[in-house]
Amino acid sequence: MSYFDLIFLLTLVNGGASMAGMGPINTYEFTFVVSGATVDDVHIVDALEDQFDAMLFLGAGVNLLTVAAQGTDAVDAAMRVAGEIARSVPGLLLERMDRGLVGVPEIAERAGRSRQNVTQWANGERQAVEGAFPLPEGTAGRSRVWLWSEVNEWLRPLGLDDGFTYPSRAEMNVIDHLLVAPIINLISDDLPDDEFTEHRKAIRERGNEAFHPGLLQQLVESTATTDEHGRHVVVIAAPEEPALLVMERMGHHGHDVILMTEHESQVVAMVMSEAVPEKPTKVVSVGLSATLREWLILMQENPNCLFVASSAGTSTRQTATRRGAVLTAA
DSSP, X not given: OOHHXXXXXXXXXXXXXXXXXXXXXXXXXXXXXXXXXXXXXXXXXXXXXXHHOOEEEEETTEEEEEEEEEESSHHHHHHHHHHHXXXXXXXXXXXXXXXXXXXXXXXXXXXXXXXXXXHHHHHTSSOOSSSOOOOXXXXXXXXXXXXHHHHHHHHGGGTOSOSOOOOOHXXXXXXXXXXXXXXXXXXXXXXXXXXXXXXXXXXXXXXXXXXXXXXXHHHHHOOTXXXXXXXXXXXXXXXXXXXXXXXXXXXXXXXXXXXXXXXXTEXXXXXXXXXXXXXXXXXXXXXXXXXXXXXXXXXXXSTTOEEEEOOTTSOOEEEEEEEEEEOSOO
């Protein structure tokens, strides 16, 4: 089973739970360093061009693949197209992002300006737009080189950019990390056999079809949601289930878990914890008759809060949302 078969699930929305839509979709241009195929593999070259309008070529002795992809951000777009390519062309391995380094001659050619003009920009002798020219990424021989993505953005207000949008330096680093991330093992908790069983199965099926890289990145770097075997635990619950019972299912594991459910026609996931936040804004009581759907609304209305519910004869359950995720569009 491949890496992309196992990371089908989840997307992280940093900074708290989010029940909003997926956000605007943007188009990005990517160049990956690849292995497992060359320009001499005609069937692979043709498949990439036909299916993805992608170009496989040799650049400075390195096999490169350029492709455009859409997503809510560059990481989302890159990992979506990487997954599609991995499934369609199994022999091709996307190893990392090509940084697209350029020197003064390349910048001058792409911008349609003289080398002297570019050198003046780089030296701060000629300010054409607000903000200093990007810092060089390093040197090649005695010449400075820059990330074309940063130079291109600097040129955009002048109308001298190439018309494409590229991942930022930080996004390239994240994409590189995700391309080589270890396989993530996921396991569902024991699902009760009750009137909610079929709805849970439907939620799991929809979640299995969704792909987003953010939560994967968080899971790679964290063991908070893992069991004793290193598997990240996913609790699947229908929105009409009693909130208290869902809390008890999560608390049974004794560590953070990933809650997957449905909210406003979207499949959502969030990392949940019984740990009390260092600075909860307030403690919110969850009624004993409240459903998970009603609790989700409380979470949405009360970010960074501690949620408490209790029943006769049982100890108080304290559960706080740690991170939230939207898996599918409505």
